[in-house]
Amino acid sequence: MQFFDYTPYFRAYETLAKTADAVFHRVQSEFPDEVKCQSKCADCCYALFDLTLVEALYINHHFNKKWSGIERLNRLDRANTADRRIHKLKRNAHRSHKDGASDVEILGQMALERVRCPLLNSDNQCDLYDHRPITCRLYGIPVASTGITHTCGLSGFEQGGKYPTVNIDKLHDQLLAISKRIARDVNTQYTGLWEMLVPVSMALLTDYDETYMGVPMAQVKKKDEGEVSHGG
Numbered sequence: 001m002q003f004f005d006y007t008p009y010f011r012a013y014e015t016l017a018k019t020a021d022a023v024f025h026r027v028q029s030e031f032p033d034e035v036k037c038q039s040k041c042a043d044c045c046y047a048l049f050d051l052t053l054v055e056a057l058y059i060n061h062h063f064n065k066k067w068s069g070i071e072r073l074n075r076l077d078r079a080n081t082a083d084r085r086i087h088k089l090k091r092n093a094h095r096s097h098k099d100g101a102s103d104v105e106i107l108g109q110m111a112l113e114r115v116r117c118p119l120l121n122s123d124n125q126c127d128l129y130d131h132r133p134i135t136c137r138l139y140g141i142p143v144a145s146t147g148i149t150h151t152c153g154l155s156g157f158e159q160g161g162k163y164p165t166v167n168i169d170k171l172h173d174q175l176l177a178i179s180k181r182i183a184r185d186v187n188t189q190y191t192g193l194w195e196m197l198v199p200v201s202m203a204l205l206t207d208y209d210e211t212y213m214g215v216p217m218a219q220v221k222k223k224d225e226g227e228v229s230h231g232g
Contacts, residue, residue: 004186004215012178044140045120045126047111048086049133050199055133057208060206118201133200141166143167186214189216193214
């Protein structure tokens with residue numbers, strides 16, 4: 001049983017996700033020839049990106065709600081394979097940084113790496129499409145982070161062209177704000193919990209229980225005695 005009710009935070013997250021969907025569809029309607037997204041195009045499902053705490057909790061919740069038994073174990077096995085690959089890539093990136101590579105160089109190199117998402121099924125479709133991360137929802141249209149614009153390599157958007165561009169940093173700040181509220185309201189002992197970023201693979205593999213969330217033992221004892229924790 002989940003020790004904390006994340007419903008209010010998930011609703012706030014879903015509002016952001018709906019906004020992302022609306023932006024994507026607006027750009028798609030204005031630039032139908034440039035946006036190449038279609039069913040079973042899985043280019044975005046190999047991209048490397050991390051999730052904020054609220055996103056990780058959200059996808060973990062729906063993953064465990066949807067699957068159990070052998071189906072769940074098979075997907076966790078895929079997640080474990082992907083996570084080991086991502087760990088090696090991040091370790092190499094850290095070494096490059098220590099050797100003097102700039103953040104821009106490292107991000108550029110990481111953008112070229114491809115790791116299959118554990119939620120991508122054999123039919124080249126997402127097993128949790130309705131609950132996919134915001135990064136996935138915006139893939140295929142121009143986005144900007146730290147002043148650098150990116151878009152899907154399969155799209156028809158031309159470099160240097162003038163197109164509507166989503167500021168990912170602003171969205172990220174909003175996601176962090178929700179994550180910070182979660183960390184505050186669960187009364188975590190880990191001051192940096194709300195800033196943690198993990199790939200989808202780790203979000204699926206993690207047990208977000210009281211220990212992971214850093215809930216004080218006294219609070220856990222109260223819960224065991226019948227008191228219920230509610231988010232707000």
